[in-house]
Amino acid sequence: MRIDIITVLPELLKSPFEASILKRAIEKGLVEVHLHNLRDFALGNYNQVDDYQFGGGAGMVLMIEPIDKCISELMKHRDYDEVIYMTPDGTTLNQGMSNHLSLKKNIIILCGHYKGVDQRVRDKFITKEISIGDYVLSGGELAAAVLCDSIIRLLPGVLNDETSALTDTFQDNLLAPPVYTRPSEYKGMKVPEVLLSGNFPKIEQWREEEALKRTEERRPDLLK
Ligand code: 6GU
Missing domain, CATH: 1.10.1270.20 (tRNA(m1g37)methyltransferase, domain 2)
Structure with missing residues (x-):
């Protein structure tokens, strides 16, 4: 399985994959996790990735163009089974969804931030919107780490007899x-x-x- 995560805060997503079961799964080649800094696809000299919302109101919105560039680049190289957007107004994650996603080959996870992303990103690219519960986080990164952990531990060969997922x-x-x-x-x-x-x-x-x-x-x- 390959997971590509798009985020404005890649630092926040490094350590979950550098310890214990997730680290071992990556070392064994059972999963590849690639972090993509949205800023690398930013516009202009200011490396802009967010802007004020049309119609007024507090909070910045992630712009469509850098996200389009990033996703389009990824899609040049392989087909993706799902493009998931992490958002508190998504479907609440449960074990059944993790079981289902663990059977996919390539997935993209887009982390929301601030007030979220331009609705046109959701309309054009996103196949699933996932929340991890009825509370608000500062961004989708920690939620993406939770989702990845719940998926990766289910991949064949990741857990041994002692840590088997069957009795979870x-x-x-x-x-x-x-x-x-x-x-x-x-x-x-x-x-x-x-x-x-x-x-x-x-x-x-x-x-x-x-x-x-x-x-x-x-x-x-x-x-x-
Ligand atoms: Cl996926 N994102 C944010 N920002 N907050 C959340 C969430 C996601 N799931 C629960 N709260």
Whole structure:
């Protein structure tokens, strides 16, 4: 998979890909992530990428021309399955969307900033608009990092047995059950007996029950 991210703040998106699972996925060649500084496609001597909005009002808007130049350049070299715009008024991200996107070959992610982008960018280029929740971030960069993490960890070969995505919360519309590690007793607090029993069918049954209980208590909406 190849992910091209267009942003006015590439610095903000470097470190998420330089540690742990995402770093290893890139090193293994399972994913390529390319950051593109919108300013490299800017206009005039001032390297302008944003401007005041027509009709008046506070806040700058990312201009269509630098974005058009950047996307058109990328599209010269390969076909893209999706051009995603990160925006708080997009569809809220969920596990199903990440599963779906993890099957794509090439995607572009455009990070919004300030008051957003010229509507004509959205009309002409964008195939999906994604939000990561009902709160406002200063820009789409951190949201893009969240989206990339949720996609890349699903790519075959990225996770090993210990970190398998199959038992994740949300993977079957259930929250994950509680987990414990050594010691089996700490300051009087005991690990549930069944987990120490070695009876694996029973352990599996306990985990299913706990997952269901936790989901009923915390996220009954997932069970509907
Ligand atoms: Cl994708 N962008 C911004 N700026 N804020 C957000 C968001 C995205 N998702 C939730 N809040």
